[in-house]
Every structure is written in structure tokens, then in C-alpha cells.
Amino acid sequence: MPMSRVLLCTRTTDYRHDAIPAAAAAVTALLAEQGSRADLTEDPSALEGDLDRYACVVFLLTSGDILTETARRALRTYVEGGGGFAGVHSAACTEYSWPYYGELLGARFTRHPAYQPGRVDVVDRAHPATQHLPRHWDFTDEWYDFDRRPADARVLAHADESSYDREGGGMGGDGHPLVWCREQGAGRVFYTALGHAEEAYADDRFLAHLAGGLAWAAGRA
Template identity: 40%
Template sequence: MKKIIPFFVVVALLILFQSFSTHKKTISILVFSKTKGFRHNSINDGKTAIAKLGKAHRFLVDTTENAALFTENNLKKYAAVIFLNTTGDVLDDQQQKAFEQYIQAGGGYVGIHAATDTEYDWPWYGKLAGAYFMSHPAVQEAKFIVKNRKHPATSFLKDSVWIHKDELYNFKDINPDINVLLTIDENSYTGGKNGKFHPFSWYHNFDGGRAFYTSMGHTKETWTDKLFLIHLYGGILYAIDRK
């Protein structure tokens, strides 16, 4: 005898399926690129590249330089917020509080390059980002040492050394709780000031949320580098809590 599924069960299943599908389709990230100091001429290249990543991997990308969007209600829409080459004091006290609440509620943060040259008077942000910018030499090629290949931001790298050309930051106030993915070999270039331990990309759980940072992303050429884009996408996956 054929079993008849009650109508209300069918409706419930349809609602559940629709809700699941909608959830999958509405993963959104916010790319924030406001500057109050040096402005990188690669910011537009970064926005374009991240939008292409979103299109390829089916997440929505909003871009803004309007700090007024940092409110509790608006930030709830985003699985992660990317600070793309931000510089200086870009959020006021109220906006800072809203962003702290967003992270504490489980939000994700991705910092790219000059994100560490941002908000020096906001210690919470410094710990979230993982360090502050100190200085940099001229753009040059260097050897990056892979310290962790289990993370999506580095799992694609087959070799233990990654050769990459970029602006190579020196850091201060490094958060000891970060999990380092890449370090830079200071013997491979001129101008390093962090010594034997010079982290360049990392991640960590922080204050209820997830944070990923890569110091790559200064040059326009970086934003068409396939390895860098895979690296960045892996960091975004971590920040939005997806495998």
C-alpha cells in the first residue's frame, strides 16, 4: 500500500528546502577600502578581483568606502568584512563599537596588506588584525616559507617555498595568539626588520569571530596572480567559516 505524505509535511519540507537554498545563495561579504593615509593605486584592481572571486564561487560582494555602513543592523548581512588596503583612522567610535559587536557575534574579518596600517589608536583592532605596520623596503621578490599547509589559504601550495614579488611589510605589536601560515625569509631580500620570525600571513579566532590576514596585495600585478587569489580565497573561506 502506497503511503501518502500529509500535505503539511510536504509544505514544511518545501519551506525548509527553499530556506536552505536561499541561505546558500545569499552569502555576502563587504569589501571596505576607505583610506585616511596613503592610498594604494591597486585598490580598484582588488575590488575587481574579489568581485570575480565572488562570481566564480557564488558569494555576493558589496564594496564601499562609506564608514556609515558600519552599523549593527547592516553588518549582520555579511559573513565577512574585508579591509582592503585601508589606511589611517577610518571608523569613528560608534562604528568601531558596531564592528566589535559584529565580530563578537561570530563575524569574519579579512585584512589585506595595508589593513595593518589602520586604526593605530584602537588596540582591539590591532589584536584582531594581528599586528601593526612598522615599515617597508622597496617592492622586491622574496621567499615565503609555508608554515602550515592544512589551512585553505595554503593547502594548494605544493612546495614549502613560495616566491612572490610584493611590498614587504615589517610589523610591530604582533599578537602572540596568531596562527602563522607564511613567514618571509629575510635573507632572500633587502630591508627586513623582524628577524628570524617574520610572519606574513596568519589566522586566528578572536573575540568570538574569525580573522585572516595576508600582507600581500600592494601591486596591481598581485591582483592577477592566480596563486595569490587562491590564497586569498582560502582566507575568505576561513573567515566565513566554510571549508
């Protein structure tokens, strides 16, 4: 059986994370372990053609408007037709000028407090991205806030807002979604807000979290 392919996009037109090289290397290695080959790109034309040859498209630490209008149409057609999509961390800070992308991802980033230790409450451990995690997972990140709670999504983990200093952030109310998955048309979408720093991509639990989420989005789990 030929090795499946995943398109791994790290393009930025706004804030650029220092972790991108480590993240790209770690995700490429994860995909190889799953029997997939990563096509790494920062070229928007790579998303303009036929995406059906890919098991999944991943936006890894992307930011700003990164797609041409042709690429936007191609990505929408791909996902609606059954393609997989996964977003990591600042994928939620991407394509603000394209309304469909907010619908696809489920929510958009608004703000975050300082990078600091906190706690992830894993509320659904029956998913490949979370089945290995403890109910309460201590982690260090930026604890993203979003413009809404993702509609029609299966929320897998919340941020425990009592575990970190919320100055400059905090959603309050009934849970603070941090990791979720959803269906868009015939496609699958996975998103995790975690993964700001290079250290995350050397953390075994976080890597297993990513591996499960990517496998699910690609329809392999």
C-alpha cells in the same frame, strides 16, 4: 539558498594604493565564484549598522582611521559575536588610534623595505589559504614588518628575510610572520601582508590564497 554577502571596504585616509580598483574587481570576482556577493564601500556609515547580514567584513588595502565610533562598536560586536573578518596588506596600517583593532588583527604594520622580489616560506599548508602553495613561494611585495609577532595566532607563512634586501625593514629573530589567522571572541580573523601591487591581483596563486583565506574567515572552509 540565497547568496551570502561580504562587505568589502577599501576606504583610505592615509596612503592610497594604486592597486585598489584591480584588487576590488578581483576580490569581487573571487567572492562570486564562492557564491557570495560583495558590497563594495568606502562609506564608514556602511559599517555602522547591523553587520550580521554579512558572512565576512574585509578591509582591502585600507589605511588610516576609517571608522566612526559607531562603526567601531558595530565591528567589535560583530566579530566578538561570531562574524568573520579579513585584512589584506595595508589593513595592518589601519585604525592605529583604536587599540581594539590591533588586538583583533594581531599585529600592526611598522615599516617595509623597497618593493622587490623575495620568498614566502609557507609553514602551514593545512589551511585553505595555503594548501595550494609550494613550501617556498617566490613573490614580489613590500615585505611588511610588524610591531610584534601576532599573539594567539596560527601563523601560516613567514617572509624569508634572506631572500630580499632588508634595508629599511626586517624583523629578524624567530620567524617573520606574513600570513596568519586567529580567533577573536567567537569570530574568525584572517590576515595576509601580501597584495601591494596590481600585478598580485592577476596572479593565480595569490588569488587562490585570498580565496582560501576569505572562505575560512567567513566560516565556509
